[in-house]
Amino acid sequence: MSVGFRTFNPTLNTWNDEVYVRTSENEVNQKLKLLPSAQDSYRRLSVLNRADYLHAIHRSLQKRMGIIKDFYLKESGLSESRFETEWKRTLDTIILFEQYLRSHPSFEKKGYLPTDSIQMRKAALPIGPILVLGSSNFPLAYSTVGGDTVAAFAAGCCVIVKAHPMHAGTSSVVAACIEEARKTLNLPEGLFTHILDDGIGLAQQLCLDERIQGIGFTGSFKGGKALMDLAQTRKNPIPVFAEMGSVNPVIILQDLSTDQQQHAAKKLAFSIGNDAGQFCTKPGLIFIPKGEMGSSFLTLLIQAFSEISPVPMLHPRIHENFDKRRIDVISLKGVQHHTHQGALNGIEGRCTLAETEMSIFLQSQSMHEEVFGPFSLIVRYENSEELRTGIQTLSGQLTGSLFYGNHSGLVDEWIHLLTDKVGRIVLNDVPTGVRVMETMHHGGPFPASSDARFTAVGTDSMLRFQKYVTIQQQNIT
Amino acid sequence: MSVGFRTFNPTLNTWNDEVYVRTSENEVNQKLKLLPSAQDSYRRLSVLNRADYLHAIHRSLQKRMGIIKDFYLKESGLSESRFETEWKRTLDTIILFEQYLRSHPSFEKKGYLPTDSIQMRKAALPIGPILVLGSSNFPLAYSTVGGDTVAAFAAGCCVIVKAHPMHAGTSSVVAACIEEARKTLNLPEGLFTHILDDGIGLAQQLCLDERIQGIGFTGSFKGGKALMDLAQTRKNPIPVFAEMGSVNPVIILQDLSTDQQQHAAKKLAFSIGNDAGQFCTKPGLIFIPKGEMGSSFLTLLIQAFSEISPVPMLHPRIHENFDKRRIDVISLKGVQHHTHQGALNGIEGRCTLAETEMSIFLQSQSMHEEVFGPFSLIVRYENSEELRTGIQTLSGQLTGSLFYGNHSGLVDEWIHLLTDKVGRIVLNDVPTGVRVMETMHHGGPFPASSDARFTAVGTDSMLRFQKYVTIQQQNIT
Numbered sequence: 001m002s003v004g005f006r007t008f009n010p011t012l013n014t015w016n017d018e019v020y021v022r023t024s025e026n027e028v029n030q031k032l033k034l035l036p037s038a039q040d041s042y043r044r045l046s047v048l049n050r051a052d053y054l055h056a057i058h059r060s061l062q063k064r065m066g067i068i069k070d071f072y073l074k075e076s077g078l079s080e081s082r083f084e085t086e087w088k089r090t091l092d093t094i095i096l097f098e099q100y101l102r103s104h105p106s107f108e109k110k111g112y113l114p115t116d117s118i119q120m121r122k123a124a125l126p127i128g129p130i131l132v133l134g135s136s137n138f139p140l141a142y143s144t145v146g147g148d149t150v151a152a153f154a155a156g157c158c159v160i161v162k163a164h165p166m167h168a169g170t171s172s173v174v175a176a177c178i179e180e181a182r183k184t185l186n187l188p189e190g191l192f193t194h195i196l197d198d199g200i201g202l203a204q205q206l207c208l209d210e211r212i213q214g215i216g217f218t219g220s221f222k223g224g225k226a227l228m229d230l231a232q233t234r235k236n237p238i239p240v241f242a243e244m245g246s247v248n249p250v251i252i253l254q255d256l257s258t259d260q261q262q263h264a265a266k267k268l269a270f271s272i273g274n275d276a277g278q279f280c281t282k283p284g285l286i287f288i289p290k291g292e293m294g295s296s297f298l299t300l301l302i303q304a305f306s307e308i309s310p311v312p313m314l315h316p317r318i319h320e321n322f323d324k325r326r327i328d329v330i331s332l333k334g335v336q337h338h339t340h341q342g343a344l345n346g347i348e349g350r351c352t353l354a355e356t357e358m359s360i361f362l363q364s365q366s367m368h369e370e371v372f373g374p375f376s377l378i379v380r381y382e383n384s385e386e387l388r389t390g391i392q393t394l395s396g397q398l399t400g401s402l403f404y405g406n407h408s409g410l411v412d413e414w415i416h417l418l419t420d421k422v423g424r425i426v427l428n429d430v431p432t433g434v435r436v437m438e439t440m441h442h443g444g445p446f447p448a449s450s451d452a453r454f455t456a457v458g459t460d461s462m463l464r465f466q467k468y469v470t471i472q473q474q475n476i477t
Numbered sequence: 478m479s480v481g482f483r484t485f486n487p488t489l490n491t492w493n494d495e496v497y498v499r500t501s502e503n504e505v506n507q508k509l510k511l512l513p514s515a516q517d518s519y520r521r522l523s524v525l526n527r528a529d530y531l532h533a534i535h536r537s538l539q540k541r542m543g544i545i546k547d548f549y550l551k552e553s554g555l556s557e558s559r560f561e562t563e564w565k566r567t568l569d570t571i572i573l574f575e576q577y578l579r580s581h582p583s584f585e586k587k588g589y590l591p592t593d594s595i596q597m598r599k600a601a602l603p604i605g606p607i608l609v610l611g612s613s614n615f616p617l618a619y620s621t622v623g624g625d626t627v628a629a630f631a632a633g634c635c636v637i638v639k640a641h642p643m644h645a646g647t648s649s650v651v652a653a654c655i656e657e658a659r660k661t662l663n664l665p666e667g668l669f670t671h672i673l674d675d676g677i678g679l680a681q682q683l684c685l686d687e688r689i690q691g692i693g694f695t696g697s698f699k700g701g702k703a704l705m706d707l708a709q710t711r712k713n714p715i716p717v718f719a720e721m722g723s724v725n726p727v728i729i730l731q732d733l734s735t736d737q738q739q740h741a742a743k744k745l746a747f748s749i750g751n752d753a754g755q756f757c758t759k760p761g762l763i764f765i766p767k768g769e770m771g772s773s774f775l776t777l778l779i780q781a782f783s784e785i786s787p788v789p790m791l792h793p794r795i796h797e798n799f800d801k802r803r804i805d806v807i808s809l810k811g812v813q814h815h816t817h818q819g820a821l822n823g824i825e826g827r828c829t830l831a832e833t834e835m836s837i838f839l840q841s842q843s844m845h846e847e848v849f850g851p852f853s854l855i856v857r858y859e860n861s862e863e864l865r866t867g868i869q870t871l872s873g874q875l876t877g878s879l880f881y882g883n884h885s886g887l888v889d890e891w892i893h894l895l896t897d898k899v900g901r902i903v904l905n906d907v908p909t910g911v912r913v914m915e916t917m918h919h920g921g922p923f924p925a926s927s928d929a930r931f932t933a934v935g936t937d938s939m940l941r942f943q944k945y946v947t948i949q950q951q952n953i954t
Contacts, residue, residue, distance in 0.1 A: 239930075395713075
């Protein structure tokens with residue numbers, strides 16, 4: 001095995017020139033030695049000091065937007081406008097946490113017990129160093145300085161990032177920004193650690209290291225579940241916050257007006273195909289009624305979807321997996337499909353809508369599973385009873401969307417049903433475009449995420465990385 | 478195997494007359510069939526309805542105090558005054574949650590995003606049916622209607638209690654009270670399920686049942702860890718909130734005045750020996766300085782402890798385990814001991830203080846582990862450095878206590894050190910006597926509990942049993 005690896009340019013369909021050197025096991029061990037003392041120092045700082053650190057990271061990133069953009073584009077194949085969106089979102093997340101910290105300078109609540117003059121101060125403290133595994137599909141917003149890292153810093157935790165190998169260059173520049181901010185504020189060495197590896201060896205080593213106290217992961221079910229299981233074998237098991245696959249069901253009710261149908265069809269087509277559908281919240285399953293209204297809606301959806309142009313996927317391996325899964329599903333008995341037919345130049349994702357009916361869907365495990373890419377499965381349902389059964393057979397999901405008109409008396413009932421299955425319910429809109437805010441919940445029942453009680457987006461995501469200690473003393477009055 | 482089992486009267490050292498019939502696997506399956514619809518109905522009720530339910534349980538319990546007390550005394554061997562305390566605590570917990578629900582009628586927070594008129598309502602919902610495994614040492618407060626059950630009901634969850642077999646009678650009467658309250662309010666059958674078993678078979682079956690969504694457990698490390706591991710093998714893993722063993726270190730600093738020494742010695746002696754030391758927060762490890770002050774404190778402690786009378790333990794098996802562990806430790810090389818020498822009539826716990834020095838303690842795994850009963854290990858330390866090392870070798874603990882005088886400049890430093898190891902820090906007081914209040918944290922880093930982020934006592938304990946769902950819609954202005 002050579003010591004280096006390269007990233008891939010999906011747009012040019014070639015490997016990039018830069019060679020990235022894998023961090024050696026020995027180097028990792030050297031870096032980990034700094035952790036206990038760095039964690040101890042960082043924990044002693046005030047909440048406002050953490051806000052300052054986030055502010056400095058923000059500034060440092062801004063200075064290097066140009067070079068980050070260059071790497072981002074050539075390592076992801078994503079568009080310039082997508083870069084702008086993700087860049088803004090990444091910076092906004094940092095600001096959101098910075099502001100949250102400034103407005104909550106003490107993570108402590110106090111209680112008194114008058115009967116015996118006892119004071120109890122309950123403080124939220126960092127759980128300790130967090131390992132963040134960069135995602136493939138958000139080279140910025142869910143990677144080196146993404147939501148997990150920023151939430152962990154805000155909670156008072158050291159962070160070890162293992163960069164996603166597909167965007168090692170982007171990650172290295174971002175890591176340099178974080179390190180610059182740390183040095184500017186004279187914060188301890190070891191507060192942030194950046195690691196490069198194109199295999200799973202170092203991630204496993206880190207998952208088992210007793211100094212690591214929690215893990216943030218965004219990726220496949222297989223990868224997430226393996227980490228969860230590995231973390232349970234430790235002497236002291238730790239939480240793994242894994243956000244895994246989701247088909248994000250969409251329900252189309254019978255009573256959409258023609259205008260509403262057109263609106264929904266356009267929104268959905270874009271949500272499925274945009275950026276090659278490489279979003280954890282991409283609508284991958286659409287329940288459409290049988291009968292005239294459903295057929296007219298389907299025609300509109302197919303029409304709108306045909307206007308989406310295929311774009312390169314993130315990496316040849318992702319493209320290969322996509323095509324395999326896509327073909328698996330459209331080859332099943334009882335499945336029709338509407339597939340983009342134009343010629344492809346490289347690793348573009350071939351936009352595909354598959355179509356089946358509920359009775360077939362209910363029998364198929366393969367149709368219940370995510371196809372990561374510009375693909376969605378339409379399932380026609382006969383009546384409310386069949387729709388209800390369809391929803392009940394789903395496993396845990398990140399989101400569930402509901403499109404309804406003015407005559408849907410039972411909307412509350414569908415919402416009620418969805419709360420058992422999903423972490424976010426979207427009414428008359430598409431699930432993509434996750435807003436970073438305090439009331440966002442980005443998570444869902446297993447297997448969508450490892451723990452339905454926690455969100456990966458928004459300020460509450462900090463709660464994953466905090467533990468509590470109560471200090472009890474005689475009330476000094 | 479016979480179908481029935483009996484409970485034991487520790488005071489009389491005989492088995493009680495009543496025979497309790499094990500719930501059969503078939504009966505359990507019948508009861509579980511009611512769960513999905515009961516959970517669905519209960520979830521639809523308002524938060525105030527849940528408060529009404531708790532209120533009705535409270536009333537129903539009060540009506541049956543006499544019979545509950547009779548069973549409690551004859552199944553636990555605990556004293557009347559202990560019954561009074563635990564009874565009050567149990568009722569107070571119900572009231573605390575009832576009041577909390579009435580003052581928080583909506584578990585929802587709202588956020589708006591002006592840029593695209595999006596409203597996000599984030600609601601806390603019940604995670605689903607909770608299995609509660611009654612503890613051996615709190616027949617009321619951590620059992621059938623204990624903290625876990627009440628928190629789960631408050632969170633909107635159905636509850637399945639597997640009674641601790643040692644107090645099957647107490648549990649059955651309490652279960653009847655809960656059922657009476659349910660019927661009075663016409664709440665769904667299956668909201669509460671009571672199960673009797675003197676083996677581990679049914680607990681394992683329930684842990685693996687996909688309808689169960691979370692587990693509350695108070696008991697041994699072995700039992701808790703086995704449940705955690707088993708729950709991870711499910712298709713959909715669930716959280717196990719296990720509160721396991723703890724030695725609850727106490728640190729005596731050098732500068733206690735003579736008055737303070739007397740006060741601390743009395744408090745500690747009582748805390749170790751009261752109710753045969755059968756508390757999860759019993760101080761089982763006391764760090765005392767070498768030299769004159771430490772020796773004089775130790776003399777006071779031994780004196781105060783000699784005045785504690787041995788009382789029956791909860792059960793012959795607990796007594797047997799206690800004596801085995803107690804003798805294990807006092808037989809180790811380098812350990813002296815001060816053991817109550819009077820004659821015993823039955824299963825009284827023989828009050829014992831063991832004593833060693835830090836260098837020996839650091840080498841011994843056995844000394845680091847809990848001895849459940851009226852026992853504490855005194856470890857003499859040379860200086861601050863040795864004390865620091867001693868604390869650092871500890872595993873996760875529920876509590877850590879610190880006794881200090883007016884000249885201890887470094888109190889904050891000891892507190893800082895303890896926050897890594899414990900869930901509650903007690904200043905100049907003993908850890909027993911857990912207060913039920915909003916700012917209590919009863920938990921601690923693994924292995925004291927399964928998850929340092931959650932408390933088993935106080936209103937925050939509800940957070941264990943809630944998940945979140947965000948509902949996203951266009952803001953209707």
